[in-house]
Structures are given as C-alpha cells and as structure tokens.
Amino acid sequence: MTIDLADIIKAYDVRGTVPDQLSPDVARAIGVAFARVVAAPEGATRVVVGHDMRESGPELVDAFTAGVTAAGVDVVRIGRCSTDGLYHASGALDAPGAMFTASHNPAVYNGIKLCRAGARPVGQDTGLADVRELAQRLLDDPSTDPSDDDAVTPGTVSDVDTLADYAAFLRGLVDVSGIRPLKVVVDAGNGMAGYTVPAVLGTAAGLPALPLDVVPLYFELDGSFPNHEANPLDPKNLEDLRAAVVEHDADLGLAFDGDADRCFVVDEHGDPVSPSAVTALVGLREVAKELEAGRTPTVIHNLITSRAVPDLLQAAGATTVRTRVGHSFIKAQMAQHDAVFGGEHSAHYYFRDFFFADTGMLAALHVLAALGGQPHPLSALAEMYSPYVASGEINSTVTDAAAATERVRDAYASAYPQADVDRLDGLTVAHWDGHPQWWFNLRASNTEPLLRLNVEAADEDIMVKVRDDVLSLVRTEDA
Template sequence: MTDLSTLIKAYDVRGIVPDQLSAEVARAIGRAFAEVVAVPQGASRVVLGRDMRESGPGLVAGFADGVRAVGLDVVDIGLCSTDGLYFASGRLDAPGAMFTASHNPAAYNGIKLCRAGARPVGQDTGLAEVRVRAAELLDADPSQDEDDVLPGSLEETDLLADYAGFLRSLVDLADIRPLKVVVDAGNGMAGLTAPAVLGTDAGLDALPLEIVPLYFELDGSFPHHEANPLEPANLLDLQAAVVAHEADLGLAFDGDADRCFVVDEKGVAVSPSAITALVGLREVAREQAAGRPATVIHNLITSRAVPDLLGAADARVVRTRVGHSFIKAEMAAHDAVFGGEHSAHYYFRDFWFADTGMLAALHVLAALGEQPHPLSALAEMYTPYVASGEINSTVADAAAAAERVRAAYAEAYPEAVVDTLDGLTVAHWEGAHPQWWFNLRASNTEPLLRLNVEAADDDIMTKLRDDVLSIVRKEDA
C-alpha cells in the first residue's frame, strides 16, 4: 500500500514536488478530503486557494478534479494568503484547501485543510482518515472505478477585496497618528494582501500609513531570502530598512502570510509573546466593555508574561499544546476571543477562530498609533522576563534524554511543577525564587528535542539553558 505518512503529517500536507506531491497525489487527496470530511459535513462545495509557487496551479487542478469526482462543486479563489482561504471558508461556509508550503523552500508545496467555517483538520480530526483513503485511491485499479457520479462544477472568483474590507471592519485605523511602516513580504503572499489591506489596492479608503515595501513581487523561488521570519537571518533586511527609513515599525510575513513578525523602530525584533499579550489585552478590554467575560488561549511555550498580564486583567487564560489544530480546537471549545502562539500565529474568534497575521498587524498598528510612545517602549511593557528562544538538539533517543532531564530536576527541585501536556515542562514559578521554567518537546519528524527556557533574569536563564542542554546532549550511559 502506498505510504503517505511522510507527506500527510500531523497538521497538514507538505512535501517535495513532484517526487512526493504530484497532481495525481493531489487528486487522490482531494477526493479523499471530499469523501472523508466534506460529504459527511453536508457540504455541497469546497473552496480552494493557492500561494505564488509555480507548482500551485497544477496541484490545485488535480485536487479540484478529485473533489468534483465525488459530485461536489469547487470554488477556486486563486492567489491568496492562507488567512484569505480561511476567510473564504468562513464567508462561504464551505470546507477549504490552501495550497502552500508556507516558509519551506521553493521545491516544496503542501495543503492546509479546513472544515466549513475554517474549522481545523488535523491528525485527530480527519487528516489520518484522509491519508488512509488517499493511499487506497492511489493503489486502486482505475479500470475498477465504476462510480457513476455527475461531476461537480468549477467556479473561479476573487475575494481579495472582501477579505480586506472585512479585516478593516474589525480594527479602525482611521484616526491613528501617521505611521511609517516597512513591510517585508519575502516575495510571498503579503505582496498581494498588504497593499489591499493597508493600502488602497482593494478600493478602500487610504489610511494614515506610509508603506515602505520590501520584496512585494510574488516569486516562489524566494530570490532575496527565505520567507521564514522565525529565522533571525531573514529579518536582517527588514531591520536595516526600518532604521534607514526612520520608520515607526516593520512587519515581516511568511510565505503564505498567515504569520506576522514585528520589528520596533530601533530595528529590534519584538517577541511574538509580547504581541500576544498586547493584542490579547486589546481584545479582552473590548469584550469586557461589551459586558462579556473574556477567554484567551496561549500555547505552553509562550512567555509567562501572557498569563500573568491577561490574568491580571481578569481574563480567563487557557494553556494548550503547540500546533494550530490544537489551539483552534481550544479556541472554539472555550469561545475564546483571542489566541496566540510563540511562532507568531494569532487566532481571533471574530475570524472564525482561525489565525490571521494581517489582523494581528492591524492591532499592533492601532495600539501604536493610538498613543505617542515608540513601539520599543510598548514592547518593553510586555517583555518582563528573559527567554532563550527555541534551541534544537539532535539526540539518538529523545524519550531517554527527556527522562534524564526530568529525573535530574525532580531530585534537585522537588518543589517544581512538572507536566507532560506537550513534551516535558518543569516550572519553578508561582511563588518560587528564583523564577524559571523550561519545556522540552520532541519533533514529530526528526530525532530532535526542542528546548525553550524562560527566567526572571538573563543570568538565571543562561545557567538553566546550559544545564538542561548538557543533560540532553549527554550520551546514553
């Protein structure tokens, strides 16, 4: 039987074209998605979108053929960001598929799937069944396909202007002070969406923003740098441009423009945890002003500043594991107004509980433009602790390495709180001195352990980081 486990992963589909992901494979996945997810949901159509990669049109066509073979209609919205596809899924109340490999190199492509209303499809919510059915379809004898189904229709439509107008309706920037903003699209889909949302390309009124564009040309070969702002090297051009243009801030988007990273006026990257706290407090205040209790979701590697600050604002704070399918499910289960991940994914109840980097950017612009202080001063308010960033270690046995760490810290700090919600988290925090916590998570696809450390000051963080790494990287006895 065809093995698609290296292609269809825990959260999405991702692989090299055409070796792993071809039009034939896309057709099988499209049909499997229609049979396993769309039809049981009662859907009559599926909405498709794609990023700027050259392989996109052929994969979309294959997937659409698979969907239509089941008798469902296809709405193709063409070039869009991933949050643009989520908008279409929510607005049209239809299951959707976004063809993108996000920040991966040009040789890759992939598919992010969702149910109607942009609800997630992950390993535990249908993706495993899609993988099994797609493999069956690829292994089947085409001559034995006796389905007598009238194929669904294909409609092409452009929803960019609707998407831009909807985001503008959620955050009012009309009366903020003038801001100069450098936007690095990384040759990805923000080159299409930023001029529509922040400018006038979608026919909207001009905002008090001066946009300095970097790499807005759509080019899936990523000629300037990888469209992955999580890597510090990919922020260097934006940081230099912010300083050179004396801008108020910079915004960097990944390839499919669902993540947004922020740089202050000094060219210093602002922690996504700080952005989670900033946007979260804005959304909590709005809920409370309407007389509603507010819940915010954060994943377990965000800064402790997030639950500290939001809890102090009388919000209910829910901690969840890393991964968009998990946090989206928690968002819906708790009717949370906002959610944030340290990877710079930001989720909004008013955006069908889905993630949208552009809406987070609008909140940052509003927060900055509604008061006179620079972004560095605002960010400092939301960054009281010191973090290591994510550090990867290649290990022969991830479970054994994590157990060595657990045993060492259980003995040295019996008062520390240990949990295994997502990997190993050891926290010496509430009422403790010194304050610190760390998390060790195993990669789903590689022999790696990912370490995140946070502490009350740099000295504590450095000592803790180095100690945990020494235990992780110690050879098995």
C-alpha cells in the first residue's frame, strides 16, 4: 500500500518513522520531485546532500541521490554534517540542498530539510507542497519515473568534505581569539555537535587554538541516543550538562540538538539561560555592528519570544519584525527585510552573514565572545536580558483544539476588552500596554492533538494567574 505523503511532508520539512513512513522508495521519489520542482526550474545543475548520525541516513541518502540523478541533476554528497553545515555548503556552492535528519526526534525517525540554492527555504508555500504532490504521483504511478526516459541524461555523483571550510567560515564571522580564557562544557547529546564542535571550537579542522577549555559530554556519534534525547528544549535533557558545569567549575555550558542547528545555554550555576535572552544578547551585538557600518538594522523574532527582545533591540536603534513560529517563515522574513539577525524561543538563531539561515554554532560563538569580552559571569549578563517572567511552553492534550482556542478567546475578549488580540500564529492576547502587564499565545501543534501555551508577565504572580486561568479554560471540555 502506498503511503500518503501528507502524513510526513508538513509545513517546512519531511519527518517520519523509518521504514514504514520514510522508506528508500519514498526518499527516491522525493529526490526526483526535488530535482524537477526546485533544482531544474532555477537552473541548478547540482544538489548538495548531507546526513546526520542516524543509522538510516546513508541508505536514504543513496535512494534520494538516485532520484535526483535519474532526473538529470548532479549530486554533491558531503556525508555526515550538521544541518547548518548543509546550509553552509548550499550557500558556498550556490546549490539547492537536502539534509537528512530528524533533529531531536527518537532514533526510529528520520527526515529531510530542503533548501534552494544559497540556503533559501523550501516550505509549504515555497515549493514543498509541489514536491509532495509530484512525489506522490511518482509513488502512485511508477511509470512516470524519469529513469525510463531515454532523453534524460543521468546526473553524476561526487563526494566533497566541507567541514574545514564550514569551521573557517564561522570563525571568520566572530573573533573569539582575544577573549579571556573560558571553560565550557558542551553536551552534544550523541548528535552532530560531537563532529562540529571539535572543528569550530577546537583544532580538528586545522584552525588555531582558542582560549577555551572544552569539556565534552556525549561526543560519540550515535543515532540511538544512548544517554538522553538530543532535545535540549526538554529540561530533563539538560540535567547532565547542568551537573557537569557545576562539577567542573565551568563558565558556561552549551547543549545542541541532534542535528546541531539549535544551541541552548546554561550559566556558571548550571541554570538555563532563556533563548529569548540569547536572542537579545546576540541581536544587540549584530545591531551594533550594523550601526557601526552605517546601516539601519532589522531583527526578526517570532511571536513567543520575550517582549524584552523588541524592547531592547528597538531601544538600541533596530527595527524589529514579529513573525510566526517556524524556520521557513523566519528565513523568508529575514530575506524580505534584509534582516541582520533573527531569533526564535526554540533556540534557532538566524544570521544574514550565514545566508539568512539558522546556525546554533554561530550563536554559541557570539555568546562566548560576549562573555569572554568582559569580566562578569554569564548569570549577570543573562539577567540584563531577562526582565520579565515566562511560563515556558506548556502542552495540553485536547480533543478539539479549535473549540478550546475559541473558548479562551471568548473569555478574554469579555474580561479584557482593551487587550490586543491577533491570529498571526494561533491566538495571541496581549495586555502589555495596560496594568498588569501580561500576554499569552496559544498555538495548535501541526502533528499532535495538542495546544501549546506560552505566557509572559511583568512578575511571577501575574504570570501564574494568567497561566492557570488559560489552562483551566483549555482543559475544560464543553459539556
């Protein structure tokens, strides 16, 4: 029975279990479709392909490669890499790209993140829906496979190692050579940071040594994730890092997800630093650089980042643009506004200097440079960028997400008629211009029967009240 690709190709990537959802046959069909829908129409003669440490990666890459080359397009394989390593290769080689990864998902999953030349996004509205439609037709009717067309000259396959170029490129964007010595614990979660950190922060790629004492945790590449899930957004997956920072008397800790495109930070006490605080810290550094160059800076942030982000960046002279959650949406806004930087509360950080794409490693370099460029501990720096109290993301399982959302909207429209309400991404209700100050966002999951709640307020008591009131409405089903 043919799989329905709508089950695995969503708003901005491909994600499914192997092999029942994402099989070699599916990967091959997507490869053909990607070559026809994305590569060929923009005149690309080659596609760059990489994969993370999951055991299913090489077989799926081979199948995808067979599909791309059958459609007459060459493939440049870069082997194991981080997702931002694939974006770098796409930018440096000016070629569309495909990264085989399921990020932080368990070992049974794999997926594909697709991009156009220059690491430009491929999302639901920018080609992914067309890729899905064509791949589905190929699976349903194999007679349309281009390998049966004698007029198509198959593409070629070459292998290139881009790790050293990736590391040198990042080092060239942030100079950390002159900072004070820092001890940093890095938890790679058995993911691709175990491959990229030694190259970027160490000397594995032939670069000069930095004033960093790196304490490695779980650098062994293992897609079965034997120590903990490679998902630092879940607090339990930070426990080992937090303990190690304290044990080693380190200045900070860094945690990366499975494909190493997200970076989470903990301070010298082992306390997590909010990704919103990191967004503000890095954003201010990029804004200062833009102003020094005589340019007017724009920064993108998604709608669940702290209100401190636009407050601080606007005060520093930047224009801020609020956008919905999701990397393809943020990348599109980055390019549209020629933004110097963008940040998400999920710890994705985007840079104009990095092809408008996200890279956790470049964000980590900025944090190291900011910390090592002054004498204070990271906890003191982070406090400057965290003036408000946030709930963190809270998930609720619901039978009817739309009805629960409307129940919340109706209650708050009645109780707070002066509050701002918008539907940019789910439901956002903001009482930020009044007293007391608070806002919340309620979004439905794309893949599960969940509503995700984020609340922020001026103090703890207000945050707790709003959080509990909204959760009560969400979790009370209609009689």
